[in-house]
Amino acid sequence: MKIELNRNSRTSLVQQIYENLSDRIRSGILNEEECLPSIREMSKNLEVSFLTVVKAYDLLEQNNLVKRVQGKGTFVKSHSIKCEKSKNTGSPYKWQLSIQDYLPRTHFDTHYNSSDHSLQFSLAAIAPSLLPNRYLENEIHIMLEKNPLILSEYGPIQGDLDLRIAMKRILKKQKINVSQKDILVTNGTQQGIDLAARTFIGPGDVVIAEAPTYPAALDIFRSRGASILPVPIDKNGIRTDILIKLCETKNPKLIYTIPNFHNPTGIVLSNDRRKQLLTIAQEFQIIIIEDDPWSEIYYNEKPPNPIKSLDTKGNVIYLKGLSKTLIPGCRIGLLTADGTIFNRLVSSKMNADLGSPLLTQKALYPLFQSKRMEDHIKKLRTALKIRRDLVIKLLKKHMPEGVEWIEPKGGLNIWISIPEKWDTKQLLLECQKKNLSFLPGFVCFCGEPETNHLRLSFSYLNDNVLETGIIELCRILKEFLSVTPPENSRLIL
Amino acid sequence: MKIELNRNSRTSLVQQIYENLSDRIRSGILNEEECLPSIREMSKNLEVSFLTVVKAYDLLEQNNLVKRVQGKGTFVKSHSIKCEKSKNTGSPYKWQLSIQDYLPRTHFDTHYNSSDHSLQFSLAAIAPSLLPNRYLENEIHIMLEKNPLILSEYGPIQGDLDLRIAMKRILKKQKINVSQKDILVTNGTQQGIDLAARTFIGPGDVVIAEAPTYPAALDIFRSRGASILPVPIDKNGIRTDILIKLCETKNPKLIYTIPNFHNPTGIVLSNDRRKQLLTIAQEFQIIIIEDDPWSEIYYNEKPPNPIKSLDTKGNVIYLKGLSKTLIPGCRIGLLTADGTIFNRLVSSKMNADLGSPLLTQKALYPLFQSKRMEDHIKKLRTALKIRRDLVIKLLKKHMPEGVEWIEPKGGLNIWISIPEKWDTKQLLLECQKKNLSFLPGFVCFCGEPETNHLRLSFSYLNDNVLETGIIELCRILKEFLSVTPPENSRLIL
Numbered sequence: 001m002k003i004e005l006n007r008n009s010r011t012s013l014v015q016q017i018y019e020n021l022s023d024r025i026r027s028g029i030l031n032e033e034e035c036l037p038s039i040r041e042m043s044k045n046l047e048v049s050f051l052t053v054v055k056a057y058d059l060l061e062q063n064n065l066v067k068r069v070q071g072k073g074t075f076v077k078s079h080s081i082k083c084e085k086s087k088n089t090g091s092p093y094k095w096q097l098s099i100q101d102y103l104p105r106t107h108f109d110t111h112y113n114s115s116d117h118s119l120q121f122s123l124a125a126i127a128p129s130l131l132p133n134r135y136l137e138n139e140i141h142i143m144l145e146k147n148p149l150i151l152s153e154y155g156p157i158q159g160d161l162d163l164r165i166a167m168k169r170i171l172k173k174q175k176i177n178v179s180q181k182d183i184l185v186t187n188g189t190q191q192g193i194d195l196a197a198r199t200f201i202g203p204g205d206v207v208i209a210e211a212p213t214y215p216a217a218l219d220i221f222r223s224r225g226a227s228i229l230p231v232p233i234d235k236n237g238i239r240t241d242i243l244i245k246l247c248e249t250k251n252p253k254l255i256y257t258i259p260n261f262h263n264p265t266g267i268v269l270s271n272d273r274r275k276q277l278l279t280i281a282q283e284f285q286i287i288i289i290e291d292d293p294w295s296e297i298y299y300n301e302k303p304p305n306p307i308k309s310l311d312t313k314g315n316v317i318y319l320k321g322l323s324k325t326l327i328p329g330c331r332i333g334l335l336t337a338d339g340t341i342f343n344r345l346v347s348s349k350m351n352a353d354l355g356s357p358l359l360t361q362k363a364l365y366p367l368f369q370s371k372r373m374e375d376h377i378k379k380l381r382t383a384l385k386i387r388r389d390l391v392i393k394l395l396k397k398h399m400p401e402g403v404e405w406i407e408p409k410g411g412l413n414i415w416i417s418i419p420e421k422w423d424t425k426q427l428l429l430e431c432q433k434k435n436l437s438f439l440p441g442f443v444c445f446c447g448e449p450e451t452n453h454l455r456l457s458f459s460y461l462n463d464n465v466l467e468t469g470i471i472e473l474c475r476i477l478k479e480f481l482s483v484t485p486p487e488n489s490r491l492i493l
Numbered sequence: 494m495k496i497e498l499n500r501n502s503r504t505s506l507v508q509q510i511y512e513n514l515s516d517r518i519r520s521g522i523l524n525e526e527e528c529l530p531s532i533r534e535m536s537k538n539l540e541v542s543f544l545t546v547v548k549a550y551d552l553l554e555q556n557n558l559v560k561r562v563q564g565k566g567t568f569v570k571s572h573s574i575k576c577e578k579s580k581n582t583g584s585p586y587k588w589q590l591s592i593q594d595y596l597p598r599t600h601f602d603t604h605y606n607s608s609d610h611s612l613q614f615s616l617a618a619i620a621p622s623l624l625p626n627r628y629l630e631n632e633i634h635i636m637l638e639k640n641p642l643i644l645s646e647y648g649p650i651q652g653d654l655d656l657r658i659a660m661k662r663i664l665k666k667q668k669i670n671v672s673q674k675d676i677l678v679t680n681g682t683q684q685g686i687d688l689a690a691r692t693f694i695g696p697g698d699v700v701i702a703e704a705p706t707y708p709a710a711l712d713i714f715r716s717r718g719a720s721i722l723p724v725p726i727d728k729n730g731i732r733t734d735i736l737i738k739l740c741e742t743k744n745p746k747l748i749y750t751i752p753n754f755h756n757p758t759g760i761v762l763s764n765d766r767r768k769q770l771l772t773i774a775q776e777f778q779i780i781i782i783e784d785d786p787w788s789e790i791y792y793n794e795k796p797p798n799p800i801k802s803l804d805t806k807g808n809v810i811y812l813k814g815l816s817k818t819l820i821p822g823c824r825i826g827l828l829t830a831d832g833t834i835f836n837r838l839v840s841s842k843m844n845a846d847l848g849s850p851l852l853t854q855k856a857l858y859p860l861f862q863s864k865r866m867e868d869h870i871k872k873l874r875t876a877l878k879i880r881r882d883l884v885i886k887l888l889k890k891h892m893p894e895g896v897e898w899i900e901p902k903g904g905l906n907i908w909i910s911i912p913e914k915w916d917t918k919q920l921l922l923e924c925q926k927k928n929l930s931f932l933p934g935f936v937c938f939c940g941e942p943e944t945n946h947l948r949l950s951f952s953y954l955n956d957n958v959l960e961t962g963i964i965e966l967c968r969i970l971k972e973f974l975s976v977t978p979p980e981n982s983r984l985i986l
Contacts, residue, residue: 029837093807093832095778099746101837102695103844125647133641140644141634148626151633151822151856154618187680191846198716202595203696220844223691253592285588314586329644329851339586344522344594351596351713352845353684357853358822363644 001037002100003046013048017056023104025065025076036066036074037097104222119436119469124263124293124412124457126325130383132367132376136327139366150362157355158346159185159334166368167322167334174295175309176318178336184346185356188331189293192319193217195335196254196289199348201226206252210238212415212444212453214263214291217256221446230447237262237269240276247284254287260295260303261411264444264455268409271304278307281315287341293321296377298410299385314338317345323360325380326367330360384412384459391458391470398474400481412459415441417452418481424454427480436472494530495593496539506541510549516597518558518569529559529567530590597715612929612962617756617786617905617950619818623876625860625869629820632859643855650848651839652678652827659861660815660827667788668802669811671829677839678849681824682786685812686710688828689747689782690717692841699745703731705908705937705946707756707784710749723940726755730762733769740777747780753788753796754904757937757948761902764797771800774808780834786814789870791903792878807831810838816853818873819860823853877905877952884951884963891967893974905952908934910945911974917947920973929965 003020005013024030037045042053057074060066066074144150158164164180171178186192193216201207203225209218211230221228229250231243238257246252257277259269269277281288290307308318317337323330337345349355367373391414392407399405405416418424424440431437441453461469496513498506517523530538535546550567553559559567637643651657657673664671679685686709694700696718702711704723714721722743724736731750739745750770752762762770774781783800801811810830816823830838842848860866884907885900892898898909911917917933924930934946954962 029833029840031833031836034833092805093834096807096832096834098778099693099780099834100695101692103692103837103840126645128642128645131645133644136644137637137641140637144630144633148630149621151626151629151820152619152621152624154821154824187846187850190844194845198691199594199596200592202593216844216847223841223844285591287592312585314589327644327852328647329855331647331846331848331850339589340522340524341586341589341592343524344596347522347596348716351683351709351716352687353680353824354709355824357680357824357850359820359853359856360850362822363852 001042001045001097004100005046005048013052014055014059017042017046017048017053018059020104021056021060022063022065025060029101029103030076032076034076035072036076038073102223102225117432117435117437119434119465119472120460121456121458121469121473122437122439123460124455125328125460126380126384126412127460127462129462130380130459131326131328132372135372136363136367140363143362143366150358153358155355155358155361157350159183159356160358160361160365163361163365163368164334166365170320170322170368171334171336175305176336182336182338182342184335184342184349185361186319186333186335186349187353187356187360188323189291189319189321189333190216191352192317192333192335193256193289193291194220195345195348195352196287196317197221197224197226198352199344200287200341201254205254206250208243208246208252208255209446210257210262211447212264212441212450213256213446214258215439215443217291218444218446221256228446230445233262233265233267235267237267237273238277240273240280243277244280247280247286252284252286254289255281256289256291257307258291258293259307260292261297261408261413263291263293263411264413264439264441264453265415266406266408266411266413268303274304274307275310278310278315282313286315288316290316290318292319293324294411296325297381297384297412299381299388300409303410308336311338314341317341322364325377326373327364330363332356332360332364387458387463387466388414390466391456394467394470395474398471400474400478402481403477412457414456414458416454416456417441418454418477420452422481423451425451427454427477430476430480431473434472434476436469436476438473494535494538494590497593498539498541506545507548507552510535510539510541510546511552513597514549514553515556515558518553522596523569525569527569528565529569531566595716595718610925610928610930612927612958612965613953614949614951614962614966615930615932616953617948618821618953619873619877619905620953620955622955623873623952624819624821625865628865629856629860633856636855636859643851646851648848648851648854650843652676652849653851653854653858656854656858656861657827659858663813663815663861664827664829668798669829675829675831675835677828677835677842678854679812679826679828679842680846680849680853681816682784682812682814682826683709684845685810685826685828686749686782686784687713688838688841688845689780689810690714690719691845692837693780693834694719694747698747699743701736701739701745701748702939703750703755704940705757705934705943706749706939707751708932708936710784711937711939714749721939723938726758726760728760730755730760730766731770733766733773736770737773740773740779745777745779747782748774749782749784750800751784751786752800753785754790754901754906756786756904757906757932757934757946758908759899759901759904759906761796767797767800768803771803771808775806779808781809783809783811785812786817787904789818790874790877790905792874792881793902796903801829804831807834810834815857818870819866820857823856825849825853825857880951880956880959881907883959884949887960887963888967891964893967893971895974896970905950907949907951909947909949910934911947911970913945915974916944918944920947920970923969923973924966927965927969929962929969931966 005016039053043050067077068074164183167183168180197220201224205226207221207226207228208231209228210233229246232239295303308316319335321333323332402419405414428440439455442449442451498509532546536543560570561567657676660676661673690713694717698719700714700719700721701724702721703726725732788796801809812828814826816825895912898907921933932948935942935944
């Protein structure tokens with residue numbers, strides 16, 4: 001097994017080895033029961049001392065990720081991650097462990113989205129019952145009947161022209177004035193983040209991310225070998241005062257931000273901060289990825305205009321998710337940017353997949369053409385606001401003392417903090433026993449993780465189980481806080 | 494503008510700068526009329542001598558890629574590439590040129606697939622009239638009517654379970670015995686190649702590719718910073734005798750091969766060579782990407798079983814394109830591999846896009862369930878064989894002396910070679926004037942490109958224009974060979 005070590009890092013070699021292995025175990029890259037290389041072998045491979053490996057393996061054992069069997073070796077333990085991947089990693093494939101990969105950590109939160117959990121608060125998606133399936137099904141039928149050739153053509157790499165023209169109108173409503181030539185259709189915002197990273201980020205490039213942030217974005221930047229610097233957020237969003245200091249000394253290339261109903265905290269970046277962020281990016285010639293998964297889902301007032309609407313020099317890559325609130329089965333998003341930054345992103349899209357499927361693009365189109373979309377979004381806002389209000393009411397009523405949360409003004413999540421000594425990863429294990437899941441907060445941090453938060457997505461469960469689920473969570477948490485000794489519950493991460 | 498230079502390379506710095514810039518111009522990353530940095534600026538940025546930059550710019554000018562305007566600067570010339578990308582790369586965005594990217598060259602051949610050309614021999618796709626659109630449209634309607642929730646769910650990252658079970662059966666027919674757990678659904682084989690590259694290939698890793706090969710695969714490996722070594726092919730496929738010598742000295746990590754009706758030459762890798770290739774990979778612990786875009790389209794006999802069917806140690810990542818011959822608008826392919834190599838690829842898929850859209854996966858499913866698919870493929874083979882026979886007959890009749898081609902036993906392409914002194918890139922310019930396009934062969938080479946080949950795809954044009962097109966191509970080529978002075982036609986690449 002090969003691990004890339006950075007001998008100039010402030011992180012100790014023990015910690016680097018531990019982190020690399022624990023990430024692989026938690027990501028399911030190393031499977032249950034798999035035998036790690038011997039200490040001797042590992043120390044030889046990595047050119048580190050025997051003792052360094054011993055300490056790293058000790059940490060793995062302390063954190064319950066491996067078990068040692070005297071005279072046999074160190075084996076990966078079950079890590080309570082349900083995944084369906086191949087378990088067949090037995091002896092004929094042992095040689096594969098020596099193949100180095102460029103995949104330091106992968107999307108943690110998918111492991112918490114097991115569909116086995118009937119009380120699923122981990123998935124930031126909309127309940128299918130709130131989506132206009134029947135209407136869309138009918139529209140798709142009419143469209144394909146009229147033009148079955150949609151099924152047999154590839155369409156332009158940049159995206160279907162009709163769809164891009166419709167997207168242009170959507171952008172215009174957000175005060176982003178661009179031509180259809182400046183729009184790239186993506187397979188959802190995840191691909192948009194990935195395209196930006198694969199085009200502009202390489203080993204050692206500095207990326208700034210909010211702390212906490214969307215964990216899958218961290219995975220992408222890590223896979224590009226980026227050095228990720230966290231900037232904390234407060235009630236107005238990313239702390240631009242801290243950001244500017246980092247820019248002065250660290251030469252960042254890219255800032256990743258989610259200004260509207262930030263994932264996971266739900267916070268909105270204030271208008272002033274938006275301007276400051278852009279000014280900083282312009283001054284230091286930094287690219288901003290503005291990720292906008294659900295700005296249309298506001299419960300009080302519309303969030304401020306996108307940073308992109310203020311962008312005169314082409315610093316901002318704006319990503320808008322479109323299918324989540326309409327037709328998740330299609331996974332469609334849009335990307336807009338300017339100048340050669342845009343052109344280079346289109347070229348990356350060619351490399352990635354030669355363009356999004358025409359069927360999913362066309363399936364989205366009828367909605368964009370009609371007033372139906374606005375009506376649907378309006379209804380959806382109302383339905384989700386009712387859920388949010390219910391959840392907040394229940395939290396107030398049932399949560400034990402010392403537990404805090406941020407009431408979101410939009411979006412799908414509530415960020416809940418338990419007292420600092422406790423760890424939500426441990427809490428999750430308790431919850432999973434009761435078929436309840438959430439996203440443990442530690443996966444959202446790129447630097448030193450805070451372990452006492454959790455993200456609760458209230459949009460996916462059906463109405464009838466939402467109340468049961470929240471009451472159950474409060475009950476489990478109350479018990480957890482009353483009996484679990486904090487000393488043992490804290491994992492070293 | 495930043496260019497990564499390798500000062501230890503055998504390629505001169507002049508040539509490196511020239512290649513980097515010409516790739517950017519041809520890929521449309523640098524736009525028409527854009528001004529290159531001044532010679533002074535460039536020499537300072539890249540820390541090379543003034544004269545080195547002068548020589549590189551001279552080469553660009555000689556190759557008609559830039560024009561110099563006395564006292565104003567060096568401007569990118571029109572490069573006869575039709576692309577719709579943003580042209581707005583004017584002064585506010587000038588700073589973007591200093592942003593380094595990781596995109597050395599992008600998919601050349603898409604630039605030759607302009608839909609403006611009525612006689613399009615450049616696109617290796619099937620004419621929509623040969624595909625079962627109406628049948629599929631109806632099946633999709635029935636399916637969505639029964640289960641409109643398909644539109645509002647995400648489905649597993651690894652791919653829809655029903656589809657993977659159907660794929661398992663398809664693989665079994667090819668003597669690849671795997672479980673549905675060992676199958677990953679991709680957005681076409683392009684994404685499959687990309688997933689393998691992003692997972693296992695990084696800067697300096699050695700990749701072996703057939704010469705010539707599929708150009709978009711080269712683009713992907715280049716974007717990962719790979720060092721790509723070409724291995725020539727003969728009538729039995731990749732020259733394993735040369736391959737083994739490279740493996741002994743160059744420590745390759747990955748071999749990319751298209752064993753069935755190889756793209757672009759149409760050659761089939763013999764059974765013996767398949768075994769040799771696998772033995773070499775096993776001995777040197779190398780990963781094989783086995784790319785199978787159209788093995789079902791054979792005109793005489795079925796090609797030998799996939800290399801994957803012989804793979805006992807998990808060396809082979811097998812990629813099968815599925816939508817090209819059935820439903821291109823869905824872009825669906827499958828990937829199968831073993832052990833942790835497979836698990837790591839699934840993790841990469843999470844990073845890339847969180848999974849393929851459920852709608853496109855479900856749309857493919859009805860065909861797989863019925864006998865209809867076999868019937869369709871049978872009919873398609875017959876229709877394409879008639880086309881191939883017609884094209885070969887016309888080539889024999891109308892091609893000028895000195896032009897040669899390989900008669901393909903399957904697939905969608907014919908590889909044509911004109912006398913060595915001539916350059917098919919120049920020929921393409923003549924053809925484009927007559928609305929005819931093909932893929933110029935030089936894009937298919939990773940090493941020293943051969944410039945006297947072209948790939949003619951005979952599957953996309955409708956029957957009624959196929960004959961006209963071939964006769965027209967022969968006519969233009971005859972004229973081209975009779976008047977163009979070879980000295981000037983040869984571009985330095």
